[in-house]
Structures are given as C-alpha cells and as structure tokens.
Amino acid sequence: MTRDLESLRAPLLRFCAGYLRDTEAARDAVQECFRRLLALKETPEAPPAWLRRAARNHCLNLLRSRRRRRDRERLATGVDVVAPVAGPLTGLVREEERASVGALLARLREDEVELLRLRYVDELSRREIAELVELPESTVKSRLEDALRKLRRA
C-alpha cells in the first residue's frame, strides 16, 4: 500500500507545481496531502483521485491566501513582463503579441487554463477531470473545446 502511494508522489508533485508554479511550495503541498491521506481512518476507494482532489483544494487555498498577501506587500522582481498600463492603445499594439501561444494563454480565464493543464500536462481523461473539478463531463468537454478555439484564433 505504502509503496503504491510512493509511485503517486512524482505525478502529484507536478500536479501541485502546475497550480503553485513554485517547486518548493509544491513539495510542501504534496507532503501535506500525504499526511492527510495517512491520517484517514479508512483508505479511500481510489487513492489517486482522492489525493488529486485534496491537492487541488489545498493548492487553490494557498493561491487565494498568496493573492491576498501580494495585495498587501507588492514584491516587484524586475521581471514586470505584463504591461502595467492597459489603455486601449496598449491593447491595440499588443494585439500582435497576443498571437503567440503564451500571450493567448494569458487571455484565458484561470479555470480554462486549469482544464487545459489537467488534460494536456497531467494527461487526465475528461472523466477524471470532471470528477476532480466537480462538473459534468459534457461541460468539461465543451469548456476545453472553447479554450482551444480561443487559442487557435489566428
């Protein structure tokens, strides 16, 4: 049982890093999720799915508190790559820029990026995604299609 769980560690680390974009924080998050799993009285039916759901909730909570903290103390890093001024003109000139995949991604909603990442990086099936984000599978499918359509926009 424990050895089986260990094989889940690496994919879960990637999974958490996908949300947190921070390798150290991701390691802590994985640790925390495993701790919670082992503290359960009964082993859940599907430990991978249980871990993913726990990890996702944990990461989203961390992101929320991180955002609150960042609002209080702004840490600029010298890498202000996002245009801080957003007038109609900036939008206009940056139109070309937006044609790159990275820029198109930046225009998607966070939940759309999450779905894309779950599907194409974590390589979860639509059913697994649906279960994880608690949406009908048909909704996941159409949202994924929507997101891809926005990215394909030439």
Added chain:
Amino acid sequence: MKPPESPLRSPTSSSDDAASAELRQWLAPPPAAIAGHRVVRELGRGAMGIVFEAEQPLTRRRVALKVVLAAIDGAGRRRFERECEALARLDHPGIARLWSAGSTERGEPWLAMELIEGETLAQRLRDAAWPRAERLRCFVSLAEAVGAAHAAGIVHRDVKPANVLIDRDGAARVVDFGLALLQSGVDPTRVTRAGGAVGTLAYASPEQLRGGDVDARGDVWSLGVMLHELLTGRPPFPEGSDFATLVDAIVRRPPPRPSRAARDVAPELDAIVLKALERDRARRYGDAAALAADVRRFLAGERPLAPRIGGAREVARFAARHARAAGVAVGVVAAALALALVLDAARGGRRGAMPPDLRAPLEGRGFERIAPYAALRWRDGRPFVRHGGAWQELVALDGFRVELLLAFCRQTAPRDATRRFTEDLGEVLARVSGRVPPDRVTLRLRDAAGVERDVGDVPMTEVNRNSLWWQRHARRFDEVRERDGRVEVLRGGAWLELVAIAGRDVAQLHADPGFAPGKLALALDDELVPYVERIVGGPVPWPLEVRLRDRDGRDIVVGDLLADDVAPDDPDRERP
C-alpha cells in the same frame, strides 16, 4: 489511459504538432532545473517566454532566469551571443546585471539576470506625493545608466517605466536590456508575432514608428517622454488617445512642453524635454549621458545646454518652417486639408463611413482599395509580396511600418484587419500618414535571409487592381480538393471539376510534372497569382478565365460570369 490528442489539431493547419508542443511547454509546471540552475518558482510570463526565480549552481545566487520559448535561427543566435557578451561586460550599478546566458537542450535561449527587489517606475509614478527633486535625481540615475550602455555600444530600444525598477535605496535600475537584444536576435517571424518591433507606442520614437534604424538617440527620445511624465505625472503622448491621434502626435505635431501640463515646471526643464523630443534626431542629445548631464546641470543651479524655448533660434526655426511651406502653398494646403479630413475620418473610424470630401482626393488617384503589389499573400499574419522572383516580407510602406498600418486596420476593422489592409491599403496609408499617398511608393522588403532593402518607385497602379480582384476571386471557392487526379472546387454548395485555367487545359497541365494537380489545388487555395504566372509565363491575364464542369457535364466559365455582374473595379460588390 489513452493519451490526449494533439490539442491544437484542426484539419486546416499543418503546424499543429509544433503548436501543441509549444502549448504544453507554456502549461507545464516549472521544471526542476534549467541549464544547471535549480528553479525555485515562476515569477512572471510574457508573450515571448517565462521568467523564473532560480538558483545558480555552486554560488547559489538567486537570479531571474528568463527562458525564451521561441525559435532562434543561426544568424539570430550569433547575434544573440555577441550581444550577450557585450551585456555581460556592462558593469553599471544602474543596469540589472547579466550573470550568464546560453540555450537549453531544446535550443531555447535563456538569460540569468540579477534579481532585483523593488517596484517599477510605472508603479512608483502613481505616487503623486513623490517629490519632484527626488524624481529628477531618479531620472538622472536612470539616464546615466542608459548612457553607460550607450557608451558600450548597446541601445536598449524599449526604455519605458515598466522597464525601470526603483530599488530599496531609491536608485533606478534598468532591466530588460536582455529583452531588447532578444527582439533583435530571435527569428524575425516570431518577432513580428511578438510585436517586438513596435514596443510600447507612447514611448516609441518617431523613427521607430517610421521603421527606420534606432540608435542611442531613440533611447534619448524615450527618456524625454519619461522625463515629461516624471515632471507632470503623465506622458506627453497619452496612452488613452486613439491610435491615429497618437501617431499623429508623435510623428508630426510639436511635442507639448511640460509646463503646459504642470505650470510650476521651470523653463529650463521645458527646454531639456523638448531637446530630447526633437523629431529630427540630429537635434537631440547625442546619447543618454548628455541628457543626464543637462538635468544634473539644472539640479546644480547651472544653465542647461538646451536652448531656451521662445529664444531667437526657436523663432527663426519656426519662421523657416513656414517660409518653406509657403513656397509650395497650393499642394501643401490641399494636403493639409486632406490631412484634417483624414484624421477626422480616422477618429470617426469606420470603414465606409468616409466623408465625401475625403473620398474625392483619394479616389482620383485610384487608391481606395488597391494593394501596391501584384499579389499580397499572408503568412502568420504578415504580408508578403512577390519581388525579384521570390516572396519577400513587406516591412514598411512609404516609411510606415506594416505593424503600424496593421494596428490601424485592427482599430478600424477589428474583425477584418488583414482584409482591410489588403484591399484598402491606399486609404489606410493615407489615414496613418495624414496625406494623400503618392503615385509611386517605396517599399521596404525583407528577404529570406532577413536582409531589409528599400525598393523605390513602385507604382500603385490599375494593373494591381486586377490581381487583387483575383485574390478575392480565388477565395470564392469555399474549398479546393483533389479527387482521382482531378481538381475540384466547392462553389455554391456543389463540387465542380476544374477543367481549364487561363485558357490552359488542366488535363494537359497534369502531364507536365511541374504542374501536378495537387499543386494546383494548393495554388487555388493559397498562391493563385504566382501559380498562374508560371502557367502562362507572364503576368496574369485579365479576365482570368476558370472553366468548371458540373456533375451533369455542363461547363461554367467563371471568369466571364464574374466579369458580367461584378465589375473588377468594384470588388466590394458581391454577387446576388
């Protein structure tokens, strides 16, 4: 578990695999390490790549590691390496240091830059209580830093408040010299996609907008804009204004003196800003250090070198300008009238909503919807023209960069910008330049090797109207396919066999290995004009006849049909 299909797969696109690999790269979590650096976290991302906080091997120094997720070609790589070397030698407290650089296993260039904590000048400027004396000292340190780069032969090309950091001690630190060099080093096709050439418009110099080369004096202009902003709280060419107004302000209008926006600005500072914002760069400060020195002189209570506004020299220059204008009175008045109308129309801003007064001077010259070249083809959102037997990218037209013209098209026709560019180029050029375009124009073309060259004296004539019309016509086929060695086009919901084109029998063309049917299908979709040029061994005949055959064996001659009910000089009229 079945692996997901390629995310960007669509039947029409062929470069999907590359695109989906790129998408995965953008979505992927931060890698554990890049080129030996231990990656800590993602700091931010832009259109070109991602910036990570990382730890250098051995020294464990924290760096800002920028990875460019864009292709870089051989010449670009050499240039990238050369500029990296120059940057690494730049040792100035006001410039974020470049620690090391290289490329990943996959060939993506990376830069390890000094990690600076602080806020950007753009953020700092929001603090209205920031005293002016401090603002000026901050500016001096900024201009001196840029000046140090100039002395080393490096031009930033994108100086703006977002690229300046104020560190904990209040000193200015310039970042993203790296970005400027990447913009010059990366494969040009990607640069255009990334919008690198234009930068942030409000800080761009007139020569940048006009597509000329940019030297240290281009940075001086950008610094002048920032000095104005530091003194008054806003840039002289405000971001909020519409596109045509802004370009007009930068390229043509006299720049406003800071004391207009903030009355307590000393006339000496007015003079310094205006000298930095001279449209003719030969009149500007030679480099950023000279500008810094003049502000320093003012702070020390000395007289700056910039000539006082309203002095005899200014008056003489004003008079000279107007005397010249009087010499060509009639033409200039007409052009000025056109300019006023053009700008008015641009502000009204809708296609087809041109006031009749504007239409007159343009229409007489036949510029309304004429592309300047026999064929204009779009690839990755950039226009290519046929010149010297090869497709070359159109970079600038009559001194105006294509990005600029395209941006204007996007504003006035958001859904149909490329079409507007193709068909209304004369009008677009008129509106952006503020004058009636000449009969002959200069094109700046970039060949496959990336070399830019001006081709002068290209007529915008009636001949081109013809092929442009055919470009549209080619698009009238909803789809083209190859079936059993025959080329078929989808027209009006039915598949019709293509029997002849330009009087040449398609069956006979098949016999020629150079004109394979598959190629014709491709050509009809994409490059009709050059293909037909090859078939007939000369310019495309007009009307270009296309003979189609339906299932019942009836022939339909398309060229004639179209010529009957859609006049070639009226491409906007659709068939009923």
